[in-house]
């Protein structure tokens with residue numbers, strides 16, 4: 001630590017951080033990319049307009065999930081609220097009770113792709 005001209009120790013001056021406008025742009029672009037990838041809710045499969053879709057963290061942020069495309073999915077508000085900070089397996093149980101259906105949309109899609117009929 002430096003002494004000032006009066007011989008008093010001075011804390012180093014920290015400049016205030018810049019307002020993170022770049023990060024907001026980044027998130028907007030990420031949102032657009034998520035939506036362009038799929039316009040259906042990842043879980044229930046409902047078709048969503050750009051104005052109504054939300055972005056879900058498949059592994060919740062609270063559990064260490066990142067803001068990365070691999071961890072982000074188009075999601076309706078209902079599913080997003082229901083999912084909250086649950087893990088996928090916990091959410092599966094909540095989903096099953098709520099929608100009375102045990103397969104997520106993305107799993108149905110995968111089965112259909114493989115030529116098997118979803119349950």
Ligand SMILES: [Zn+2]
Pocket residue numbers: 041042043044045046075076077078079080
């Ligand atoms: Zn949904």
